[in-house]
Amino acid sequence: xxxxxxxxxxxxxxxxxxxxxxxxxxxxxxxxxxxxxxxxxxxxxxxxxxxxxxxxxxxxxxxxxxxxxxxxxxxxxxxxxxxxxxxxxxxxxxxxxxxxxxxxxxxxxxxxxxxxxxxxxxxxxxxxxxxxxxxxxxxxxxxxxxxxxxxxxxxxxxxxxxxxxxxxxxxxxxxxxxxxxxxxxxxxxxxxxxxxxxxxxxxxxxxxxxxxxxxxxxxxxxxxxxxxxxxxxxxxxxxxxxxxxxxxxxxxxxxxxxxxxxxxxxxxxxxxxxxxxxxxxxxxxxxxxxxxxxxxxxxxxxxxxxxxxxxxxxxxxxxxxxxxxxxxxxxxxxxxxxxxxxxxxxxxxxxxxxxxxxxxxxxxxxxxxxxxxxxxxxxxxxxxxxxxxxxxxxxxxxxxxxxxxxxxxxxxxxxxxxxxxxxxxxxxxxxxxxxxxxxxxxxxxxxxxxxxxxxxxxxxxxxxxxxxxxxxxxxxxxxxxxxxxxxxxxxxxx
Numbered sequence: 001x002x003x004x005x006x007x008x009x010x011x012x013x014x015x016x017x018x019x020x021x022x023x024x025x026x027x028x029x030x031x032x033x034x035x036x037x038x039x040x041x042x043x044x045x046x047x048x049x050x051x052x053x054x055x056x057x058x059x060x061x062x063x064x065x066x067x068x069x070x071x072x073x074x075x076x077x078x079x080x081x082x083x084x085x086x087x088x089x090x091x092x093x094x095x096x097x098x099x100x101x102x103x104x105x106x107x108x109x110x111x112x113x114x115x116x117x118x119x120x121x122x123x124x125x126x127x128x129x130x131x132x133x134x135x136x137x138x139x140x141x142x143x144x145x146x147x148x149x150x151x152x153x154x155x156x157x158x159x160x161x162x163x164x165x166x167x168x169x170x171x172x173x174x175x176x177x178x179x180x181x182x183x184x185x186x187x188x189x190x191x192x193x194x195x196x197x198x199x200x201x202x203x204x205x206x207x208x209x210x211x212x213x214x215x216x217x218x219x220x221x222x223x224x225x226x227x228x229x230x231x232x233x234x235x236x237x238x239x240x241x242x243x244x245x246x247x248x249x250x251x252x253x254x255x256x257x258x259x260x261x262x263x264x265x266x267x268x269x270x271x272x273x274x275x276x277x278x279x280x281x282x283x284x285x286x287x288x289x290x291x292x293x294x295x296x297x298x299x300x301x302x303x304x305x306x307x308x309x310x311x312x313x314x315x316x317x318x319x320x321x322x323x324x325x326x327x328x329x330x331x332x333x334x335x336x337x338x339x340x341x342x343x344x345x346x347x348x349x350x351x352x353x354x355x356x357x358x359x360x361x362x363x364x365x366x367x368x369x370x371x372x373x374x375x376x377x378x379x380x381x382x383x384x385x386x387x388x389x390x391x392x393x394x395x396x397x398x399x400x401x402x403x404x405x406x407x408x409x410x411x412x413x414x415x416x417x418x419x420x421x422x423x424x425x426x427x428x429x430x431x432x433x434x435x436x437x438x439x440x441x442x443x444x445x446x447x448x449x450x451x452x453x454x455x456x457x458x459x460x461x462x463x464x465x466x467x468x469x470x471x472x473x474x475x476x477x478x479x480x481x482x483x484x485x486x487x488x489x490x491x492x493x494x
Contacts, residue, residue: 006072016037026259030265039086047080053076056069081158099136111265112264118292149385164383178422189365192493217404223292230290242347246456255278260285277307322466323466324464325424326466328427341357342447343447344357364489375419377393381393
């Protein structure tokens with residue numbers, strides 16, 4: 001096998017699939033043609049290619065080449081699984097883009113329902129919207145089950161004992177150890193979370209805590225009470241002004257483009273499309289109003305900056321592959337500015353930031369609890385398989401974590417391929433440790449210190465060459481621990 005040709009194919013494939021997914025997810029086209037892209041680069045989805053690169057990685061003595069081969073083997077292994085499900089995934093993407101539900105006597109795109117729920121103050125109407133949404137989601141669960149079962153079958157054909165094994169072995173992430181590390185987040189934050197949740201549900205949503213449902217949380221986190229403090233026309237400047245203070249161009253000399261048009265079929269979940277790293281990055285957000293827009297924009301700006309300032313001379317494995325927890329950590333560092341008192345005052349113009357600080361800390365805690373439960377659930381799902389037991393496990397684990405009754409219909413829709421929840425959890429842990437380092441090294445208001453620009457650029461330029469654990473060791477942050485994360489949240493909630 002010619003590795004140079006394989007790497008060139010990887011570069012071309014990554015650009016082509018990123019463009020196709022951007023058009024579909026951004027609501028610019030309805031029918032997904034990702035399967036055709038995968039068929040064009042079928043060699044990347046072949047078991048022979050995976051097995052040869054996997055064997056080479058295990059036998060390589062040179063440290064850098066071994067690292068590149070490990071990243072390439074992980075990519076090829078996951079691509080094998082995605083290739084087998086390519087037609088099913090196209091059908092699902094097209095269905096999600098074209099599905100409609102009835103609301104107010106007319107049909108609206110399924111992808112618009114979440115925004116409707118966020119902005120609906122009437123609880124009964126919210127419940128009706130969510131019921132319609134969940135019914136549509138449940139209709140597609142048969143297709144999602146086919147995709148999951150196809151992934152399990154392909155993992156076995158690759159020689160692994162189940163789906164979890166290749167995710168663990170190829171990524172190098174001990175998923176069980178990470179689950180054990182993060183599960184105490186639930187018990188240690190239970191009383192704090194319960195108290196703050198009850199306060200917000202009662203005062204902001206008018207829902208008795210014991211009767212609360214998922215749609216009540218969707219409305220709560222829309223936080224219209226904070227709209228006057230966080231107007232949409234001030235968002236871009238608030239996010240980008242600190243970057244300029246660091247001596248960094250937030251547009252990366254035009255390499256970053258923002259797509260914030262509110263198209264009906266656009267995914268409600270913000271994302272970054274990495275068409276060409278570092279030369280063509282699209283930051284995609286769907287405005288819905290309130291601090292959620294600020295958080296989404298800041299988060300995706302963190303990703304965009306990381307990719308746009310990645311060294312163009314790095315091998316494709318370090319620009320495109322590697323440990324995605326690294327980019328997630330840089331994204332969390334940016335959206336974490338919503339929990340910085342000085343940032344809120346100086347850049348967002350919030351004179352009395354206590355309410356925003358408390359709310360954003362609560363929102364972060366909710367995310368942490370939800371993802372700790374998601375990792376536990378996904379380990380169960382991939383061991384048990386889809387069906388009644390996984391349906392019940394999802395409902396019970398997510399309800400216990402969020403302390404609201406969680407809909408079981410989402411038990412397949414609310415999972416990401418290859419245990420991406422683990423990437424988030426590792427990134428949150430690292431970001432909290434990194435934030436403490438930045439405060440110590442660059443001042444409490446690190447985000448407006450011009451000395452931090454070269455420091456961040458030096459990290460971004462490395463792409464994803466290093467794992468999150470390697471970066472932590474290089475920076476002297478110590479082993480992963482949940483204490484800094486919980487301490488920062490508790491301080492903001494006090």
